[in-house]
Amino acid sequence: MIRYHISRRWMTLAYTASIGLMSAxxxxxxxxxxxxxxxxxxxxVLVLLAALLLHTSxxxxxxxxxxxxxxxxxxxxxxxxxxxxDISLVWxxxxxxxxxxxxxxxxxxxxxxxxxxxxxxxxxHGAPPSWVMGFLATALLLxxxxxxxxxxxxxxxxxxxxxxxxxxxxxxxxxERLQSEHQRATVLNRxxxxxxxxxxxLDMAGEQFxxxxxxxxxxxxxxxxxxxxxxxxxxxxxxxATFWLALPDTSESGAVxxxxxxxxxxxxxxxxxxxxLEARIAACLLHYNESVSQFIKxxxxxxxxxxxxxxxx
Numbered sequence: 001m002i003r004y005h006i007s008r009r010w011m012t013l014a015y016t017a018s019i020g021l022m023s024a025x026x027x028x029x030x031x032x033x034x035x036x037x038x039x040x041x042x043x044x045v046l047v048l049l050a051a052l053l054l055h056t057s058x059x060x061x062x063x064x065x066x067x068x069x070x071x072x073x074x075x076x077x078x079x080x081x082x083x084x085x086d087i088s089l090v091w092x093x094x095x096x097x098x099x100x101x102x103x104x105x106x107x108x109x110x111x112x113x114x115x116x117x118x119x120x121x122x123x124x125h126g127a128p129p130s131w132v133m134g135f136l137a138t139a140l141l142l143x144x145x146x147x148x149x150x151x152x153x154x155x156x157x158x159x160x161x162x163x164x165x166x167x168x169x170x171x172x173x174x175x176e177r178l179q180s181e182h183q184r185a186t187v188l189n190r191x192x193x194x195x196x197x198x199x200x201x202l203d204m205a206g207e208q209f210x211x212x213x214x215x216x217x218x219x220x221x222x223x224x225x226x227x228x229x230x231x232x233x234x235x236x237x238x239x240x241a242t243f244w245l246a247l248p249d250t251s252e253s254g255a256v257x258x259x260x261x262x263x264x265x266x267x268x269x270x271x272x273x274x275x276x277l278e279a280r281i282a283a284c285l286l287h288y289n290e291s292v293s294q295f296i297k298x299x300x301x302x303x304x305x306x307x308x309x310x311x312x313x
Contacts, residue, residue, distance in 0.1 A: 008055075011066075015052040018069060022048055022076070040079035044072045066102040073098045074115075093138060100142040105150055112139055163237045166218035167226075174236025174244060175296065181234065181248050182292040192286040193255035194299055195245040195262070197221065198306040201274045202241040209273040216271055221279070224265045229258065242303045255283040280306045 026041040051068040074095045099108040161173040169177060178194070185192040199221065205213035225235050225245060234246040245262075247255060259281050269277040282302055286295055 011055060012052075015048065015055055015065070015069065018072070019045060019048045019052065022072075025076075037079065041076060044076055047072050070095070070098055070102050096138060097142060100146060105143060105146040108146075109139075109143060165215060166237065167222040168218075168243060169234065169236035171236065171238055174234070174238060177234045177236065178244070178246055178296065179292050181246050182286065182295060184248065185286060190249050191251050193247040193250040193252070194284050194286075194295075195247065195255065195259060196238075196282045196284065196299060196303050196306055197243040197245060197262075198280040198303065199241045199243075199278070200280060200307075201278050205274050213271070213273040217274065217277065220269050220271070220277060221266070224262060224269075228262050228265050238299070238303060239307075242307060244299060244303075252283070252285055255285065259283050282306055 022041055022045045026038065026045060029038050029041060047068060051065040051072070054065040054068070077095050096112060099111055102108075103111070161169055163170045181192055184190065199217055202214055202217055205217055221243065222235065225233075229235075229245065229247070232248060234244075234248075236244050236246075238244045245258075247258060250258070263279065263281055266277050266279045271277060282305075284295075284299055284302055290298075
């Protein structure tokens with residue numbers, strides 16, 4: 001699933017600007033003496049203030065204040081086009097554009113398709129056929145940049161070597177790098193060690209405290225690996241809560257040293273949500289004449305043992 005992300009700064013600016021525009025529109029209606037139509041924009045100002053408060057107070061869902069802003073846009077547009085005698089087709093472009101700016105692509109397309117029959121019951125149902133073509137063309141033009149951006153993001157995620165949540169290689173790149181290190185160790189008759197690191201608190205942190213606590217755990221682990229290990233050591237995420245740290249040219253005693261140094265460094269970290277960081281670490285060394293598939297299978301079996309509950313170890 002592709003996530004549509006807008007920075008909080010831009011959304012704060014959007015809510016503030018919408019409140020300013022709606023207030024100016026209300027003042028203009030008051031200055032023109034249209035007291036009958038004054039209630040809708042005045043009420044929308046209060047609704048937009050509530051959306052801004054939800055946004056600044058970090059609502060449970062980021063889409064809740066966006067939906068409030070979108071509904072306020074639709075209500076303002078309907079209130080405007082229902083006022084005879086001046087009816088402008090420009091009003092329909094406002095909610096159409098807001099939908100594609102505030103919501104994910106397929107959600108915006110679905111909403112516009114579902115609400116399309118609504119326009120027939122508005123005072124605009126007598127619009128010429130060219131208006132229908134213009135409306136569809138505008139919708140396609142608004143959807144095209146978002147579709148291209150989503151396609152590029154999906155391609156980037158598919159080809160990026162790093163994990164999407166932390167500064168470690170993803171599992172495909174990890175296996176490729178491990179295969180390269182295996183070939184290098186076999187050809188040059190060098191040693192290869194791999195540390196298996198399991199974070200048992202990761203799933204619990206996500207369930208109880210959300211994504212932010214998970215990311216804090218992952219970031220702490222990656223930072224300590226960078227500080228305690230060499231530049232050419234390879235850290236990859238083999239599973240959700242399991243990492244492999246490949247240590248080229250490292251003997252058994254060297255792997256034990258890295259194990260102890262990394263364990264002490266991780267034990268010093270105390271996070272706000274989860275408390276002291278807990279990490280289970282085990283070392284595996286490449287055996288003589290062991291193939292890369294056999295080595296990876298042995299690493300996976302050892303990782304399963306580390307991930308098992310303490311009573312089952």
